[in-house]
Amino acid sequence: MVTNAKLSRWIRSIPQTAAIFWITCLLSGIGYIFRAVYGPTAGPGANMISWVIAGLALSFIFIAIQTYLNYQREVHDPTWAIKYEEKWDSPEMEKNRHFAGKAIFDNLLNLADLEHRKTVLEPIDLVLDFLDTIGFLLKGHQMSEEVVRHYFYYWIRGYWLTCRPYIEAWQNVRGESRRWENIKECFETIDGDSIPEKQLMDFLDEEIGMWSPPKGQN
Numbered sequence: 001m002v003t004n005a006k007l008s009r010w011i012r013s014i015p016q017t018a019a020i021f022w023i024t025c026l027l028s029g030i031g032y033i034f035r036a037v038y039g040p041t042a043g044p045g046a047n048m049i050s051w052v053i054a055g056l057a058l059s060f061i062f063i064a065i066q067t068y069l070n071y072q073r074e075v076h077d078p079t080w081a082i083k084y085e086e087k088w089d090s091p092e093m094e095k096n097r098h099f100a101g102k103a104i105f106d107n108l109l110n111l112a113d114l115e116h117r118k119t120v121l122e123p124i125d126l127v128l129d130f131l132d133t134i135g136f137l138l139k140g141h142q143m144s145e146e147v148v149r150h151y152f153y154y155w156i157r158g159y160w161l162t163c164r165p166y167i168e169a170w171q172n173v174r175g176e177s178r179r180w181e182n183i184k185e186c187f188e189t190i191d192g193d194s195i196p197e198k199q200l201m202d203f204l205d206e207e208i209g210m211w212s213p214p215k216g217q218n
Helices: 004-012 016-037 049-073 080-088 091-106 114-121 123-140 145-171 181-190 195-209
Strands: none
Touching: 004 195, 016 049, 049 195, 080 114, 080 123, 080 145, 091 123, 091 145, 114 123, 114 195, 123 181, 145 181, 145 195
């Protein structure tokens, strides 16, 4: 049984030069047979040039379809996303997310106070560095909007909306204007919607719950 997926793979696998050659040859051959059967005066169908032109036109239609299918495949290619999803869900990163969520939650009203709280807010940095890399890959077309939205939007939205004062405070520091700049651009590119405060608090609770200290440790 030929499915749409199999047909799509078959179309994408054919080299474009081969497609032009064989489609043009096929229609030229049909034209030759038509001319041989009905004679050279049997109307427009007996004109070999018309068959060649039709073959070329059909070839370019085939190439247009192939190009579209390749584009769709690239748009939904999850290769990079899967690699980064594995890192995001790793035990080490879950621990980082725990401490980042806790630092945000404990300092919600003071996230812009780098002068007095820079040290206690530092656990946020590792998570923001990771999400900034996702934004960088999106900007560089290594991952599409569709893929980033599917795999990482929940966390990009959550960390941007909760950490925005912290990010902007750092960007106001001399020489740091481009720190984590890709997170905002990524958030705005793939959606940009805000959410109620309760959902943000639930988000932080989830991140804090990603890891628990061993018994006997704080």
